[in-house]
Amino acid sequence: MIDLLGLRILVTLDEEGTVTATAARLGYSPSNVTQHLRRIEGTLGMPMVERVGRRVVLTQRAQDLATRGRPLLLEIDDLAASTMQEPSGTIDIGAFPTATRGLLLPAMAALGREHPDLTVELHELEPLPALEAVRSGRIHAAIVKTWGSAEDPEDTILTRIPLGRDPIDVLVPSDHPLADAEYVHFHDLRDQVWALTPAGEPSYRVWFSSHQKAPALRPRRIYEASEFTSLVSFVAHGLAITAIPRLGRAPLPQGVVAVPLRHANAFRSISLAVRRTSQGSVSIQALLHALRAVTWATGDETPLTWSASRPSTDRADFAELPVDL
Structure with missing residues (x-):
């Protein structure tokens, strides 16, 4: 028979890889963890761990126990948390x-x-x-x-x-022909130079690429940078335009204008x-x-x-943005 503490030790050891790290996470001494492992091995009549270099790994039997036991422990922990009267x-x-x-x-x-x-x-x-x-x-x-x-x-x-x-705005230099527009459509953005996250990036760039072909944006050139702040810098220097969500966006530098992008997926x-x-x-x-x-x-x-007005900060005003379907 394996008790809950023994099961928790196996699961934690599987995640941490060392007895010392397992003990620190669970609030026990390393000797306590080792004693519990020996107790489990004695009860089940088989080894639970084997050493690989400086780490220990679970045997296949122990791995099976940890895999099946992990969701049980989480459900027990969640059940205990649900009995609390006040957040703590x-x-x-x-x-x-x-x-x-x-x-x-x-x-x-x-x-x-x-x-x-x-x-x-x-x-x-x-x-x-x-x-x-x-x-x-x-x-x-x-x-x-x-x-x-x-x-x-x-x-x-x-x-x-x-x-x-979290709406997406198109950022353009203040002297750009679209800087005074109330909003823009994708078809207004053809033949532009863009600053985007790198090709293959699994969220933003995939979203952009899904629209690039349909309205035939035909970017004249694409600069790439990993961080939104760098994309904004391209715009600030008059090198490109970009499209960036509002949530958590820093105040825009002077000379950069945010124009709401009007589209069902923006x-x-x-x-x-x-x-x-x-x-x-x-x-x-x-x-x-x-x-x-x-x-x-x-x-x-x-x-x-988040607001459809032109925010220069990350403030949220929650005006509904009209979309083209």
């Missing part, structure tokens, strides 16, 4: 960089004031690794994005709670991903309330939209 303890949250700046940090400040017994640990992660971290229990929640109208894949472990839509959907078994936790609910307070959201079923 530590909640680990993953977020991509612009969501960190524009959404999570203001929410963390509010949580600190309203729930002083709740500690937030921030992990800056892009959506795919953040979702995997929530799924495996390394973090409790993640703020994630989906570009345009792409549908999220079915997931039996996670649920995504909508937070809002937005990112922002949502909070949590395990289905944890969404009733008071700490998760407190986090959700704080995030929605930042976005000024008013209802569970109506994700709102």
Whole structure:
């Protein structure tokens, strides 16, 4: 028979790779962890670990136990969290960089004031690794994005709670012919020089490429840079135009104008991903309330939209943006 502590040690050892790191994460001494491993081996009559260099790895039998036991432990942890009356303890949250700046940090400040017994640990992660971290229990929640109208894949472990839509603006130099436009369509942007994230980048660049062919944008040239701030710098120097979402966007430099892009897919959907078994936790609910307070959201079923006006900061005004269907 294997008890819950023994199962937790196997799962943690599988993730950490050393007895010392496992002990530190669980709050035990290395000798305690070793004793529990020996107890499991004695009970089951087979070895649980084998040494590979300076690390230890689980045997195949132990790996099978850890794989089957991981979701059970997460469900037990989520069940325990659901019995709490007030938000407390530590909640680990993953977020991509612009969501960190524009959404999570203001929410963390509010949580600190309203729930002083709740500690937030921030992990800056892009959506795919953040979702995997929530799924495996390394973090409790993640703020994630989906570009345009792409549908999220079915997931039996996670649920995504909508937070809002993040509109995309086209940034142009102030002396550009489109700088005074109320909004632009993709077909207004033909034969331009663009600054974009690198080819093959799995979110922004895929979104742009999906529109590049349909309206025949025919970019005269494409400069590439990984960070949004660098893309803005291309525009500030009069070298290119770009398209960037508003959430977490720094104030635009002088000489750069943001013009709303009018299209049905000119937005990112922002949502909070949590395990289905944890969404009733008071700490998760407190986090959700704080995030929605930042976005000024008013209802569970109506994700709102960051302003369609020309913001120079990351302020959210939530005016609905008309779209071409």
